Amino acid sequence: xxxxxxxxxxxxxxxxxxxxxxxxxxEHYRRYLITSAEELAWVADIVxxxxxxxxxxxxxxxxxxxxxxxxxVPIGISxxxxxxxxxxxxxxxxxxxxxxxxxxxxxxFGCIQGNHTNTPTTICDVQLFELNIEGIGLFSYSGGLxxxxxxxxxxxxxxxxxxxxxxxxxxxxxxxxxxxxNIKNCIASGMMQGALNTGELVGQQPKDPLMANYDDTAxxxxxTDEDITINESVL
Numbered sequence: 001x002x003x004x005x006x007x008x009x010x011x012x013x014x015x016x017x018x019x020x021x022x023x024x025x026x027e028h029y030r031r032y033l034i035t036s037a038e039e040l041a042w043v044a045d046i047v048x049x050x051x052x053x054x055x056x057x058x059x060x061x062x063x064x065x066x067x068x069x070x071x072x073v074p075i076g077i078s079x080x081x082x083x084x085x086x087x088x089x090x091x092x093x094x095x096x097x098x099x100x101x102x103x104x105x106x107x108x109f110g111c112i113q114g115n116h117t118n119t120p121t122t123i124c125d126v127q128l129f130e131l132n133i134e135g136i137g138l139f140s141y142s143g144g145l146x147x148x149x150x151x152x153x154x155x156x157x158x159x160x161x162x163x164x165x166x167x168x169x170x171x172x173x174x175x176x177x178x179x180x181x182n183i184k185n186c187i188a189s190g191m192m193q194g195a196l197n198t199g200e201l202v203g204q205q206p207k208d209p210l211m212a213n214y215d216d217t218a219x220x221x222x223x224t225d226e227d228i229t230i231n232e233s234v235l
Contacts, residue, residue: 013063013064014063014064014065014066014093014095015035015036015037015038015063015064015065015066016037016066016068017037017038017040017041017065017066017067017068017070018068018070019067019068019070019071021038021041022038022039022041022042022045023036023038023039023041023042024039024042025039025042025043027057030056030057030058031057031058031059031060032054032057032058032059032060033060033062034059034060034061034062034063034065035062035063036063036065037065037066037067040061040065040094043059043075044072044073044074044075045073047075047076047077047081047082047083048073048075048076048077048081049081050080050081053076053081053082053083053084053085053113054083054084054085054086055084055085055115056085057085057086058085058086058087058088059085059086059087059088060088060090061087061088061089061090061092061094061126062090062092063092064092064093064094064095065092065093065094065095066095066096067094067095067096067097067098068096069096069098069130069132070096070098071098071099071100072097072098072099072108073099073101074099074101074103074105074106074107074108074109074110074146074147075108075109075110076105076109076110076111076112076113076146077103077105077110077111078103078104078105078110078111079111079113079148081111082110082111082112082113083109083110083111083112083113084112084113084114084115084121085121086121086122086123087109087122087123087124087126088122088124088125089124089125089126089127089158090125091125091127091157092125092127093127093128093129094108094126094127094128094129095128095129095130096129096130096132097128097130097131097132097133097162098131098132098133099132099133099134100132100134100136101134101135101136101137101140102135102136102137102140103135103137103140103147104137104139104140104141104147104148105140105141105146105147105148105175105176106133106134106135106140106141106142106143106147106166106175107133107142107143107144107145107146107147107174107175108126108128108131108144108145108146109123109145109146109147109149110146110147110148111146111147111148111149111150112146112148112149112150112153113150113151113153114149114150114151114152114153114180115151115152116151116152117152120152120153120154120180120182121151121152121153121154122153122154122155122156123145123146123153123154123155123156123158124154124155124156124157124158125156125157125158126145126158126159127158127159128144128145128158128159128160128161128162129159129161129162130161130162131144131160131161131162131163131164131190132162132163133162133163133164133165133166134163134164134165134166135147135165135166135167135168135170135175136167137167137168138167138168139167139168140166140167140168140175141166141168141169141175141176141203141204142164142165142166142168142169142170142171142175142194142203143164143170143171143172143173143174143175143176143202143203144160144161144162144164144171144172144173144188144190145158145160145173145174146173146174146175147174147175147176148174148175148176148177149174149176149177149178149181150177150178150180150181151178151180152180152181153180153181153182154181154182154183154184155173155174155181155182155183155184155186156183156184156185156186157184157185157186158173158185158186158187159186159187159188160172160173160186160187160188160189160190161188161189161190162190162191163190163191163192164190164191164192164193165191165192165193165194166193166194166195166203167194167195168194168195168196168203169194169196169197169198169203169204170192170193170194170197170198170199170203171188171192171198171199171200171201171202171203171204172188172189172190172192172199172200172201173186173188173201173202174201174202174203175202175203175204176202176203176204176205177202177204177205178205179205181202181205183201183202186201188200188201
């Protein structure tokens with residue numbers, strides 16, 4: 001196949017969002033198979049309206065998605081309305097996540113809440129490209145993947161690239177995480193700027209982090225109490 005045909009095929013492989021449309025997804029053996037941008041937008045909407053938090057369910061991405069820089073409302077806008085399920089990106093790309101908000105927790109996800117069992121909730125194989133995240137609230141915690149993650153969650157094999165800015169803490173993957181959050185094999189790159197703690201993976205974590213398989217020369221968890229900018233940090 002020539003280069004023109006190959007590029008066209010790659011473009012057609014993406015599901016492009018218009019910033020408005022949503023499409024409901026039916027549960028299939030405790031899983032929700034996401035095959036379009038409209039279905040992903042529905043997941044965000046149903047969580048943020050408090051209709052369903054997907055606890056005990058898995059969201060499985062089945063295609064690449066381009067959100068086309070339309071304003072995105074993070075999945076799980078608050079601790080009152082968190083995302084409580086598992087999310088398997090299937091190695092697919094989600095491109096063009098654009099969030100500029102006063103919300104406390106800013107990212108592709110806002111608040112992810114796991115479970116109290118010995119088995120962690122998993123967020124895995126998510127690739128977020130061309131992020132544009134800006135938390136403009138005084139207490140905004142911003143992360144490429146999620147603003148806040150709590151209660152026994154494992155995040156693995158995720159890639160985050162783009163720009164993340166906040167008036168509070170910034171992390172390439174998570175803005176703020178509690179001590180029961182485990183990060184494995186994750187990469188964050190781009191420009192990260194926060195008014196308080198800034199780290200390549202996590203902006204702030206109250207206790208010692210549970211993290212594995214990272215470059216220990218990087219600023220994994222932010223420790224500064226002043227404005228800092230990290231450019232092109234790759235773990």
